[in-house]
Amino acid sequence: MLILSRKIGESIVIDGRIHVKVMRVEGDVVKLGIEAPSEIPVHRQEVYEEIQRNNRQALTKPSTPLPKLPKLLPKLANGAPKK
């Protein structure tokens, strides 16, 4: 792992296009400012871990009884996403 020391206001640049700047340090919390092209997803690591954990819990047997949903629930004709 590459370890770099940075002061407040200093940045690192990844791949010439992703800028990560140390904005503030408050106790044990570091605030980072991230500038990246819109096609680069940036998420907290916890989001990945949360989804991973949720996937593992959701894996089930095909015999699992399905929950009953209220009949009033709107049904879309083909599930097409609306924009």
Add this chain to the structure above:
Amino acid sequence: MKCAETMEPEITARTPHKNMVRIPTGLLGFEQIKDYVLTTNPDEEPFAWLHVEGNSALAFVVIDPFVVLPSYHPDIPKADVEFLQLSESKDALLLGIVSINGDVPPTVNLKGPIVINRHTHVGKQVIITNAAEYSVKHPLPVAAE
């Protein structure tokens, strides 16, 4: 990428049979499992099953997230739109993974939906750009007894 000619018909939630779905990067935590069978059955709507191909004991229950939350507006990252070769929003079939866990009320993951190209049957679990607005455990509106 498979050729379009070898593909089954376009997937719709009402397709009453099995559709092969290829998830080249796997689901998070299941990166090694890439082939699934999406099974829809009118009696089970609005739920569907995403079976692990080649393992009849393993499956995910999935649901159209727009049925659960009509105001759902997932922002799919551009890189994923390109990876899935989606040219318009109606090319995409979105599925939310449902958690059914005994005594706990059932929930659906709205942060990381599975997005499938209806034409190529290639899918990906996408972390939506606006993930912070949604929960991985969004409660399903369960019918009163």
